[in-house]
Amino acid sequence: MEVASERxxxxxxxxxxxxxxxxxxxxxIAEMCEGCWNRFANDLAAVEGATAPPSPVPDEDDYETSGPSTCSKCGGRVRRMPTYYDRWVDLATVELPAKQVPERYRWRLMKVPVAYAPITIAVHIRVIDPLPSDPVIPAHALLCPAEQVEMPDIRS
Structure with a gap:
């Protein structure tokens, strides 16, 4: 049996x-045990809509491309991106002005430096509101024909 240290x-x-x-x-985020981390990340993913399955890891011996990710509900093309809390979100393939995207569906991409190469992750926008004309990437759920999402009135 392995004994845990003070750290x-x-x-x-x-x-x-x-x-x-x-x-x-x-x-x-924090120093967490695996159980607490999974509960935390799953709860955050449910709130933010980051419930997409992970993208498959390509086999280095397989020269076939797996092709673009698609929505399991409508079959449309999506950008499947990892989040900073190790869950995945399906994003639209277009950017829209923030005023056309309800707050809960606003995402941006961010490059994160890691040991060998930067990775790109999806970050949910919730702390600082973008200007109405700032581009954001909507979650695919907002544009998915199979989802029932109420769109904001953007006539102003």
Whole structure:
């Protein structure tokens, strides 16, 4: 049986666990055990709509391309992107002015430096409101013909 050290304390449950690690793509969230991390990330994903399945990891021996990701509901093309909390979101393939996208569907892409090459992740916009004309990437759910999303009145 492995004994957890003092630094292996989960910041959420305060339990000692050998699975405690820096969690998230940009290591800015917290030191959490695997159980707390999964509950936290799944809850956040449910709120933000980041419920897409992960993109498959390409086999280095397979020279066939897997093709673009598609929506499981409408079959339309999507940009499947990882989030900073290790979940995936389907984004639209177009940018729109922020005034045309309800707040809960606004995303941006951000390059994050990692050891060997930068990765691009999706970041939900919620702390700083963009200007009405600023481009944002809507979640695919907003534009999906199979979803029932109420659009804001943009006549102003």
């Amino acid at each position: 292996d304390v989960c910041q959420l449950c305060q339990g000692r666990d050998s699975t405690v690690a820096s969690r998230g793509s940009i290591n800015l």
